[in-house]
Amino acid sequence: MTYELRIENLTVRTADDTVLVSDVSLVCGPSNPICLIGETGSGKSLVMHAIMGSLPDSLSCDGKILLDGTDILPLSPQQRRELWGRKFALLPQEPWLSLDPTMRVGAQVAELYTDLRGIGRKQANQMAADELASVGLAGSFDAYPFELSGGMAQRVSIAMAHAAQSPIMLADEPTKGLDRALCDVVADLLRGEVAAGRTLMVITHDLELAEKVGGTVGVMRKGRLLELGTADQVLRNPSHDYSRELVAALPANWPVRTPARAKKSDDIVVAADSIGKSFGRNTLFSDVDVAIAKGQVTIILGPSGSGKSTLGNILLKLIKPDAGHVSWGDDLPAMKYQKIYQDPPSAFIAGQTLGRAFADLRKLHNIDGARINAMLDQLGLDRGLLARRPDAISGGELQRFAIARSLLLDPVMLFADEATSRLDPVSQKRVIDLLCAQVRDRGLALLLVTHDPDLAEHIADHIIRISDGDHSSLAAKAA
Template structure:
């Protein structure tokens, strides 16, 4: 269904910064996004909600002109009165950064892994704002300090946490002064403080005469932004209107189900855990790790055995992912030691990475990537099919490469892959951050069932206190005094 754009009288009086007319996205003969039209006026926010794989990111990529290869856009995109065919992205490229900017779902797509953070941001100030090199560097340093990244300014993107990389990418997206900003899951991986800070920056852009199109699965972010709300399902708009009104009284059954699945509404879960028999799967003794001359955590003691679930929480950059890497043997501690149970197979300790795109080979079809895992560990293909079905993954997606599926679809594929191996310990780093509330609820329910069925230890990193409460009886704060 092609739902017409909705504007209020106050919004309609403002300058139209973006108009999309009958925008479509196809993969060959398959329609991924049905004809959709919308308009964004100066000072306005449009929030996109919907299931993972519904076409939200594809919509933003088609507007920007950055669709993955193999996908075709149709329709028209008008930016500040400049019209171009949706399938002619080169006509919009001169506007990038100056008039139209995008914060993609994965920071890895926005940051150069071979450049330190401050020089990357300085380039934007130099080339798009005309600042002299010294002034550009000073502006970049000030912006990173404001984003809480002053100590990480000389780090490479791969040396900082996912939340820190997200903040750096946001600073770069905003630096060019574009009035029209497209942001895809801007608050994933961020704690409450930085989530609120991100929302405040978007609201500031609106007050200054800009407009934002925001893709999010976080209903708190949607409520805080206000403006208009559009709900997508299976490539089409099923409901839209004033954000507060839609969230308070949704008309469509899918919207109601989406809102009802928000973690804040989950009932308190009774999650039985078995006391570990004998030695834990992994034990940390007086563990300490430094970053940029400061201790992330120190003298941390931890033991977790099979069947146990432990949530890991704390501010962005406090060392949650680092702790997991130490326990898995991917990093060496600066103090203390890690003991792992004897007799574990080489693949018994598994990690679900915060960035699912970075955990798949970019040039290999997903079916081949999963097939390699199955052959390497002699796994039952039928077991994988059951996991894919439980996670509602269309097996037709497996013919694509990682960049050709949504972040939520790739996150579910990563979860299926790691559960397929039957781990003894799973370190799950924000494993549902790209998922809508409905899909997140289903994925976490499967993770809880498989933890019990396979009797493995689960360390779950999440910034969502409601998810932590539902999934684990105990929570660890690595940065807390020990």
């Protein structure tokens, strides 16, 4: 058994014959990992679900999925499920959510030995402890999932895949919601799996992860596999237009934004005077001075958990600082200070169509209907989407709706809290470009929180760096 996975002409259709994935062929095997990249809704997750056999019943599959030359597509759902754990291991998105929160980590790993492989309890515990030690979690046998960091939870799910002895690993957006340093840790872990001779398939919109994993890269869009080649070739020298757009959308490849004019004192919209905040005994920052001016991009940069969102919320007067004082220019109404959220669907009312949301906003503030339409056109949003609910449109589009909603109130400051960290590179670039255009055209003050130094370096006028429990305030950018 070499555990080679070969997909030939895979097509996924809905019951009413809409083609969701069209004619995808690819191959991966030990020491030849594959990364499928593309935006949300490009069909890359469907390919993975087709391999697992976990597609919704309403979808049908054509083509061949060959595991060591045997087509597994015609097998019954029961037989497909037999392969889970034994042949395929799925590394889930946001693994801290898919571990059992009430069970200790060691017991969750040991369960695989006893239940899947029929090994005795005592020996299983020993093997689980060894397995956890092998992924660098020797001390976490008795830990509960909530005590683990994102990277540790990811390692637990890898340990579980090892315990099941699954030769093929499918990783679904393994770096989603992690900051840059943790992304590198996950990339190293995945590379280790490849080096150990496992077959790896990664679904991601994180191009840096794809580059680090190496092997084959496939670019998907609208259900089609546009380009397939070695990581080097696709990411350095893409042949398809969309791949080129995708690579160009990486923050590292952005053109540097022309810096704004120098700050004048009467342009200040938010001034914070030696503010500090701590949660319990954990001091996030203290004695920070911040001044945010019109027409400038200010970035708060730091790893997750460092308190950068808290700082933004304090400047927006959503949270009270423990010490110091925040003042807004000319005592403008609160409505002039708006916020864009990290997870677009969570900022909208779940059951409400976007049309309803905009109609209510229009009624509340007497906004001219033509202005709303002009705003949507300006942000490149199709008005037909207004009939949808927030969970039925892509993250990039929804984020643009959130921006449109805020801009209709003519804000002087916009606080974007990791507003693009869950978006694919193309959507991210589009959202950032839109925000920068508002800064240029309307003199908006933009405060952006991010953990991506590349992004910060390329668009910031000023960067506030926060590291764990420490800060170096307001370093003017020297680029």
